[in-house]
Amino acid sequence: MTDVVIIGGGPGGYEAALVARQLGGQVTLVERRGLGGSAVLTDVVPSKTLIAAAEVMTRIRNAEEVGLRLGAGDQPLADAVTVDLGKVNARIRKLAEAQSADIAERLVGDEIRIINGTGRLDGPQRVIATTADGEEAITADIVLLATGAHPRELDTARPDGERIFTWTQIYDLDEVPEHLIIVGSGVTGAEFASAYQALGVQVTLVSSRHQVLPGQDDDAARVIQQVFEDSGMTVINGARAIAAERRGDGVVVRLADGREVVGSHCLMAVGAIPNTSGLGLEDAGIELSSSGHIVVDRVSRTTARGVYAAGDCTGVNALASVAAMQGRIAMWHSLGDSVAPLDLRTVSANVFTSPEIAVVGCSQADIDTGVVRGLSMMLPLRGNARAKMQALKDGFVKIFCLPTTGIIVGGVVVAPSASELIHPLSLAVRNKLTVDQLAETFTVYPSLTGSLAEAARRLHGHSSEQVITY
Template sequence: MTHDVLIIGAGPGGYVAAIRARQLGLRVGLVERAHLGGICLNWGCIPTKAMLKGTDLLHQANHADRFGLHPLSPAIDPTRLIARAGEVSGQLSAGVAFLLKKNGVDLIWGAARITAPGQVEVTQSAVAAPRGALEAGRYSAPHIILATGASPRVLPGLEPDGRLVWTYMEALRPDRVPASLVIVGSGAIGVEFASIYAAMGAKVTLVELADRILPAEDAEISGLMAKALQKRGIAIHTGVSVSRLDRAADSLTAHLSNGMVLVADRLLSAGGVVPNVSGLGLEALGVVFRHGAVETDMAGRTSLPGLYAIGDVAGPPMLAHKAEHEGIACVEAISGRVPHAKGPIPACIYASPQVASVGLTEAAAAERGVALRVGRFSLRGNGKALVMGEPDGLVKCLFDAATDRIVGAQVIGAEASELIHGLTIAVSLGATSEQLAHVVFPHPTLSEAMHEAVLAAREGAIHA
């Protein structure tokens, strides 16, 4: 069967690109071997957030007396918590299948390999195909888009075994909640699972090679997160690595590079992810890679004419919304539209508290020689945060001192992931502090803290 576009991978980037391509009138084949919605929907973004919602409710229930309620004695049912995460993922996966069918996308079930330019061989998958999917075979298209995502990074000496040493996949489907858990890596994955398992009663220890947790985030925000986690009983060790791991029958011993020894039931290796580039036939085709990812231009074009890459396989930031954005840009370029420049990409961490950021940090601005005016506002001065019982947090806005344009923002605290979009719009449009100072924010809302942070960068916040 001949298509205009063949897309390999039905994660957020792949299925969104497929739907947009159909809207543009292209004949589309979408190849998937295991899960509609990809890792994000089935093993990452969605199920972890479903579990975190349960732990957030537990936290609120444990402090019910603050809201005028009789004290409660809630407890998490791990089996039900995990089951609900699967239910939410299943509902969304079914929704993706509906959208593909509605838009006339040909779903091809199996594992794909590019045998020649424009030629894809699909072999049978071990996972049963959804109803209506096309069978394995040979398919062709003048345009092929790689949207194969990423897989957990395997750290030397910490090879996952599915029982004692976990990836995020095992952490989402534990046979039981361990009494103690060591998490190696304190990026988004590590910090989110630290929140989840600490809430479920595990003694959690974070081990990070960098000198602070969340090393990709703003240093001030990182410090506030460390204090919040430690307040919840999570131990943190930075500037160290696991030099040796001894595995026993139902426990393990981690020897750290500073001489410390940690004994725990389980270990979660959360050292990030790596692009899924193997098994696709790319090396034989001479595709150019950069830092382990497929090198692309702003429209997703690779070094091989007719081959494109989007999302995680094309390199960082490895975020679902970035993949979706790139997927749309890619198929629009294929259909003849002029590729648009990629704007700043927000990043969110859904731990407790949440963290969200966009644009430059203070350190990044300093590296570029950009002089800043920085506005900060604590959520302790925000009425809605106090009403919610979530007063710990900070909104931070960074303005270019020369142009007055906002170049970055960071938020830590309640609903940070819902607040960052406003600041993302501001950074994308290059809004000035003067313009933002005159925007009217509704009261009482958390969003007022963004306005106060803007004012703090000028004459001063009102409620600070």
């Protein structure tokens, strides 16, 4: 029997525990907060539940475009709907707790030992678990570190959980903010900005870059920026926030150029820091990057024999799906099962703004800079019959393929439910399908997926010239 000890119960940790048990390991999992970790309790599940409420409001506001009104009068349907943020957030917390409980039940059912406490290494094959009852030393043949990350805080903008928040604290709000200032226009900042704007909050988004979502496809980010501004959101680009402080019943955010932004509340979304301190990593011979992340290879091995790592603490890709796969790969590799190294080229990711942005494989930047010699085809959704029926105006599909062979190597979808629409492209990238194979596959008419097939058809017959159609 192989003894496996996992520190951290997020997606990387609990998915690894299930695989290790399936392969016959004796598994102990140490988790200090609750099963599911930050992804379930304070990050992915809560934020996407908030966004689900915002999506309903967005559909209500768009109801008039398809001819729906309240009763027999002239009152727009949206004017009759109000947001009870206390109930929204109570539902968010309840769902997160239920999801955590479901995970715990699954692990216990698989006879995985769960220790409620913190863990640290005492050498590469020994874990010290600290609980309310004291310390316990556990000998391990295999150790997996899946300790996650926490919100980065500025010394000049300390969150107080009342007016200045991190994304882990904002679900304690009981009343809709009058004016929410969001600092940071990456994925987290943009998602919260989109959600709160849809819920009727006055939002100001402070971005240090030339436009929102600087790490995303440039065309997609441009669409989201335009949607934000058209919805009435104030977006301040090229502005670096240096401080946030309470002033009376409000908050003042100071920018590096001397300007001040005044609001009722502030959400700081300025990145995350890996939870790697105090784990005894250096003494165990585990290499850390300059950013404090655990260095791992493509099968999740650290530089210490028998010690693996997965998830946000590695800095490989801050996605729950990637964390889970890293954890599974670690167990498959360490316990002698067949395993393929992690391939980030096949990872699909989504930004849950309205509309959503979904991506897979190589990027437009890869094509433009010659990293990948390929072709690209972009097709706006405004010509799609289903999009017209649903009064959708913003969004597009984009496909990247190799010249001559037509093998699909990447794609971008900007649309409602892009997280669902990206799957055909993910299958194509993973299985090296060609644009002709995608184009010849039946799609439902009318459907948004029809635009994927149409974009693929337009790439048929091109051999070497880059193609971009708007």
